[in-house]
Amino acid sequence: MTPPAKQRLTPALALIASLPLLLTACFGGDDTPSTPSAAFVVVPTAGSECEVVTVSPTTSVTSAFINPLLTVKYTGPNLDVCNRLILQDAAHTPIATRVVAASEWAHPQGGVAGTLTLEPTTDLTPNATYGLLLRDQTISYFKTGTARRGSLVDVKDQPVAVKGLPASSRMGIAEINNVLDVLLEGLVGDHPTEKALLEPLVKAELTNLARPNARFGAQVAKLTYLSSDASGAPVTLSGLLIYPTQDGTGPAVNYNGMPMLIGQRGAQGSDRAGPSSASETMLLPGMIAAGRGHIYLAPDLIGVGDSKSLPQAYLVASQAAEHTQNMLRAARAYFLQQFKSELGRDIRVVGSSEGGFTTMAALPQLAMEGQVRYVSAAEGPYDVYRTFDSNLRAVGGAARDAYSRDEDLSLVAGRFGAVLESMRLTQNLGLDPKTVFATDGSILPSFLTSYASGQQKALVTALGLNSLASSNQRYELPNARIVMYHFTTDVLVPQQNTVDMMARLNQQPNRWGSLQRGDCREDSALAILAVNLVKNKLVTHTLCVFFQLDDAVVEL
Numbered sequence: 293m294t295p296p297a298k299q300r301l302t303p304a305l306a307l308i309a310s311l312p313l314l315l316t317a318c319f320g321g322d323d324t325p326s327t328p329s330a331a332f333v334v335v336p337t338a339g340s341e342c343e344v345v346t347v348s349p350t351t352s353v354t355s356a357f358i359n360p361l362l363t364v365k366y367t368g369p370n371l372d373v374c375n376r377l378i379l380q381d382a383a384h385t386p387i388a389t390r391v392v393a394a395s396e397w398a399h400p401q402g403g404v405a406g407t408l409t410l411e412p413t414t415d416l417t418p419n420a421t422y423g424l425l426l427r428d429q430t431i432s433y434f435k436t437g438t439a440r441r442g443s444l445v446d447v448k449d450q451p452v453a454v455k456g457l458p459a460s461s462r463m464g465i466a467e468i469n470n471v472l473d474v475l476l477e478g479l480v481g482d483h484p485t486e487k488a489l490l491e492p493l494v495k496a497e498l499t500n501l502a503r504p505n506a507r508f509g510a511q512v513a514k515l516t517y518l519s520s521d522a523s524g525a526p527v528t529l530s531g532l533l534i535y536p537t538q539d540g541t542g543p544a545v546n547y548n549g550m551p552m553l554i555g556q557r558g559a560q561g562s563d564r565a566g567p568s569s570a571s572e573t574m575l576l577p578g579m580i581a582a583g584r585g586h587i588y589l590a591p592d593l594i595g596v597g598d599s600k601s602l603p604q605a606y607l608v609a610s611q612a613a614e615h616t617q618n619m620l621r622a623a624r625a626y627f628l629q630q631f632k633s634e635l636g637r638d639i640r641v642v643g644s645s646e647g648g649f650t651t652m653a654a655l656p657q658l659a660m661e662g663q664v665r666y667v668s669a670a671e672g673p674y675d676v677y678r679t680f681d682s683n684l685r686a687v688g689g690a691a692r693d694a695y696s697r698d699e700d701l702s703l704v705a706g707r708f709g710a711v712l713e714s715m716r717l718t719q720n721l722g723l724d725p726k727t728v729f730a731t732d733g734s735i736l737p738s739f740l741t742s743y744a745s746g747q748q749k750a751l752v753t754a755l756g757l758n759s760l761a762s763s764n765q766r767y768e769l770p771n772a773r774i775v776m777y778h779f780t781t782d783v784l785v786p787q788q789n790t791v792d793m794m795a796r797l798n799q800q801p802n803r804w805g806s807l808q809r810g811d812c813r814e815d816s817a818l819a820i821l822a823v824n825l826v827k828n829k830l831v832t833h834t835l836c837v838f839f840q841l842d843d844a845v846v847e848l
Contacts, residue, residue, distance in 0.1 A: 379424060454572075778809075812835070
């Protein structure tokens with residue numbers, strides 16, 4: 293017996309909920325005003341010394357880049373006490389540096405946790421020894437090699453492996469203008485009734501995706517480049533590169549001055565194909581970007597793609613920022629080398645979920661690479677500490693607050709396990725998972741009790757070091773239009789993250805062109821249909837992806 297249309301539509305809508313996972317959550321409410329969280333206030337800790345959490349490059353590194361990033365993460369008694377990092381050569385002569393990123397965060401147990409990233413103003417001498425001093429105390433010695441971070445390793449054509457598109461690395465204008473049909477094909481497959489119901493609704497509400505009006509074809513490639521791991525040692529990473537090509541008798545392409553769009557992936561397992569595989573639907577916004585005259589970059593980030601054997605730096609701001617910046621530099625080198633063209637300085641960035649976090653984390657570095665014109669960030673955990681603090685306490689039985697009010701607490705253990713593993717491997721967090729999780733994966737009551745009683749200070753520090761919405765990192769983006777999306781009842785990442793990130797950006801001395809809350813069309817027919825019929829609660833975390841992408845098309 294054929295099920296009723298409403299019942300048969302549910303599987304298709306379930307795929308809507310999972311699409312950003314197919315996109316590797318690549319880009320992802322009503323706009324009811326919410327009250328920003330109270331700002332942290334630094335409580336000085338008298339007599340406390342500066343303590344190093346991590347430093348990069350570490351003493352174990354014997355082939356650091358000649359243009360390395362120098363990063364120290366620390367705790368200290370007060371603001372502006374411990375952020376004094378000096379680079380010296382072997383003769384103890386200071387080497388000139390400049391600040392790349394600097395933030396301090398008020399630790400709820402007193403004092404601050406801070407991150408300071410510098411870079412030398414000129415290349416270091418190859419095969420030479422250098423030291424890093426924090427407040428006149430040596431914290432690391434390292435030796436340089438001969439390589440430069442952001443160096444291009446290789447670019448290879450990458451055949452597309454997405455149903456509905458040719459198995460080719462070259463896409464024409466017709467394929468680009470057909471991307472919404474490809475999305476629908478992925479949603480409904482061989483279910484013509486569902487397609488007949490969804491197609492007019494989707495095309496009526498996603499008008500820009502339905503008509504991207506491409507002017508060029510697109511070349512799809514995998515780009516590999518040099519970046520560094522958490523220790524500061526060189527590592528080869530991969531990412532997706534899509535760029536405009538002439539299609540038939542269409543206009544010729546001039547890469548000189550061409551703008552760039554960076555797409556940031558969301559959370560995914562290392563065993564899943566990354567953006568560079570061209571097998572994920574994340575490919576589609578890149579095709580549109582190229583068709584409209586942009587270079588598109590989508591970093592796999594460490595632990596995914598060609599570096600899948602390495603630990604991921606999940607929600608580690610400094611690593612996400614460096615890997616993004618270095619891929620951009622490698623792309624510039626490729627176009628200069630291959631086409632004798634110098635790419636433009638205009639940069640646009642789009643990402644959701646972990647990709648929203650990465651988008652915001654990379655802004656200080658990207659601002660040094662050009663003019664950031666457009667930032668579209670959705671559903672990111674911008675305050676890593678408040679997100680996990682509130683949810684861990686709620687799992688332990690405490691009253692919920694704005695960071696846990698709408699959350700599905702059954703999802704907390706899995707997310708916390710991922711961030712804990714990341715902090716252990718990249719930020720020297722010495723917390724044994726066996727003391728945190730039971731054999732069934734649930735969080736042990738003993739750990740929840742110890743956390744609630746303030747016995748996990750190192751964990752709090754590790755989370756706080758990556759809490760963008762409550763740090764004092766300065767954002768210098770005078771030409772940027774910033775749009776931040778968040779479904780109001782997101783069950784995975786609380787929307788209070790976006791409320792607080794926007795409040796943080798509104799503080800002095802941050803500068804930007806404009807800042808607004810993105811519209812997730814929670815009252816639209818498509819959104820209401822999905823929320824009411826999809827059984828998977830994650831629809832409230834993923835649905836906004838369609839509207840975010842539709843808005844982004846007109847910015848290209």
